[in-house]
Amino acid sequence: MRRKSVLYLDVAEQIKADIMNGTYPVGSLLPTEAELEQLFDVSKITVRRAIELLSSEELVEKKSGKGTTVLSNRPYNKLSKAGTFTEYLNDSGQKVAKKILKLETVRLASDSPIYSCLGEKAVKVSRLYTLDDQPYIYFNYYLPTILGDVPLEDFEQESLYRLMDQHGIEIVKFEDSFQTVELTAEQQQILATSEKNGLKRIRKSFGISGKVVEYSEAIYNTALYPYVIEYEA
Structure with a gap:
């Protein structure tokens, strides 16, 4: 009816x-x-x-x-009513762009927090977001090795979470933590800034079994633009 x-x-x-x-x-x-x-x-x-x-x-x-x-x-937004930060920036009239800096399979140190989540090896994707053509967010994603055969072009063209879904990795929960950190010389160079501090976000994504299927670290140059979370009522 x-x-x-x-x-x-x-x-x-x-x-x-x-x-x-x-x-x-x-x-x-x-x-x-x-x-x-x-x-x-x-x-x-x-x-x-x-x-x-x-x-x-x-x-x-x-x-x-x-x-x-x-x-x-499989709607990814079922996990939260929070809009993504890049959506917020785009809606605010900012010009947001992203590019892959590096794609590689890495061996993780046994004392690394990532090792305890993903094991000895992980696929590492390094990505840079620019805001009005200025470097703004430096992202390092650590992913299961099942994604090791995914070509660079797919990471550039597809949503990360859609790629994971296509390879049978279903996410049921996100966990984000934030802290202010002192930028390393490498991070200052990548972000093209002389700022000493930035905002670090660690994201853990959990699969159906409760295990971590994504561990990501992002560094934001908040001197360029503050981090904002916008929620739908």
């Missing part, structure tokens, strides 16, 4: 539920905008806002002339 006066959030939630229950399998096309308008008895703008929301959650991808394709049935 069709509902009247359905808001775009309601439409998005129903489409999401249909993706989760297999009504719209991964790789399939959603109904057209006109069909969704009729199905939910809503306006075109409501349908478009719902699709934009699902697209921002990386559940679907809309391409002109081709329709809207289902990309995933």
Whole structure:
């Protein structure tokens, strides 16, 4: 039965539920905008806002002339109502860009906190985020060795968490911790700053078994821009 006066959030939630229950399998096309308008008895703008929301959650991808394709049935934002920091920066009118500095498999020291999470070896991805063309965040991701065969181009083009999902690594919980640290000479060089201190964030992502499947360290030059967390009410 069709509902009247359905808001775009309601439409998005129903489409999401249909993706989760297999009504719209991964790789399939959603109904057209006109069909969704009729199905939910809503306006075109409501349908478009719902699709934009699902697209921002990386559940679907809309391409002109081709329709809207289902990309995933595992919404990553189910873990938190907190928006990502890069989304906040983009919404604030900042120009955010990222590039991979290095991709390698590394051997971890037995006394390293990462060793206790991932074992003797890990795939290390070093990434630099720029803010209005200025170096801002230096990220080092440590990941399971099952991702060792993933080419550099995939890390550059795909979301990290989508790549992990594609390789059977499902994340059910994030844990973030923050501290002020003294920047090393290498970090100052990479961030192109003479600032002595920065913000360090450590993220641990946990899989279904409760084990850590991602250990990441990020250094923010907060003298350039403060770190902000924006929550949806």
